[in-house]
Amino acid sequence: MSAPNIETIVSLAKRRGFVYPASEIYGGLGSSWDYGPLGVELANNIKKSWWNWVVYERDDIEGLDSSIILNRSVWKYSGHETTFSDPLVDCRECKSRLRQDKLDQDADGKYICSNCGSTNLTDPRPFNLMFRTMIGAVSSDDDPAALAYLRPETAQGIFINFKNVLDTSRRKLPFGIAQIGKAFRNEVTPGNFIFRTREFEQMEIEYFVKPEEAAKAHQEWIDGFDEWLGSLGISAENLKHYEQEKHELAHYSERTVDILYRFFPEREDEAKQWDELMGIANRTDYDLRVHSKKPEDAEQKRINPDSTEDLSYFDTATNERFYPYIIEPSTGVNRTLLAVMMDAYTERTNDKGETRVILKLKPEMAPIKVAVLPLAKNKPEIVEMAKRLKKDLQPSMRAVYDDTGGIGKLYARQDEIGTPFCVTVDHESLEDNAVTVRDRDTWEQERVSVDSLKSYLGERLTI
């Protein structure tokens, strides 16, 4: 089972402290969200899993953390200033502002307003998605010399550091650079909870290869990401590939495959249940070429007169110099978090006929690995033993102590936030130095001696 719709996750997320509406006490700020105590843990677990898999478990990727605000020339030569836009249309009937490329068309090819159904829409005009800001204390609002942008993707910070990383790490092709960080897009129609927001986080790899090896490397990354998403607990039946058609490809891309997740299972039309979780593009040699000082156009004019560097690569084996191709797997932290929560969502009925929510997260993803609960919080010896156990477990796994309710309520709370195990300290524990360990998924309980508790949990959590 997975969540029947995003709304179910919105309410669970707010109720239990995963995600809150941002700026709520001032009426909120459209499509902005804050990550609460459990949300920040889950997001960190996703980022840790990605970084481990990409940077630590492979031998050909280096990490990077580049600036959010870059020299404006980066966005000029990357093409973002002129082409990073969505086609904006206004509905003349209901005054909605919409993204034309996301609208349905009628039999005559006319676009239909997703809000009121009218086809009385304006012609599309390009709306640049980059957030503008000004640099420096003395700049006036319209000073072009002070204009800067918040990055709309982390990728460009990687391209412009290609030579730095190549030289300092003494890498040879193929190798990649990985980065996790915030990106900002002034989206025309943000929405669907954390699926589309104006501020979000990306995990991007730019993998540099010889041109003739690009197609193979591209396919390997696509297959690799199917596996990684599976390792987060996302089931294969809720994932599928979408091969972008020629006319949909970005100007720099030779081939792009999107991995889609079933974010909208409630929609009747199966085709509309899916949307993009991540994209994997073969960007050719476009990026390193446009940021280099040497390449010239047909009239022998430098295409980039502002760059001070040539980002070509010299292959010592063949004595050839060329611009590497780039394979880019680009994943959103927030969309991944939403998919992980939706896929883990399960309901179960207890003996009293009550419906309980269980978030069947993989232990690696669970914000809390074990909750230590005292059966009687008015008995100081039990409380003391439970608190001590929490302290002992904490260095090896994220553990919490909780005595804020009856045991049934405490179990239900931990099930709902995905904690794999609850450890209960009772009166007998004081005598036999053993505790009850309850499994989130089966609700089965087992008596385990305190001496072996850490290794028992470690084994079952596989940490």
Ligand code: ATP
């Ligand atoms: P879309 O077509 O949904 O606007 P995109 O194709 O423009 O997405 P990319 O530029 O390929 O997205 O960005 C890579 C990834 O970054 C996306 O697959 C998604 O996971 C994430 N992402 C992009 N835009 C947003 C956003 N506004 N909010 C949340 N995540 C985003």
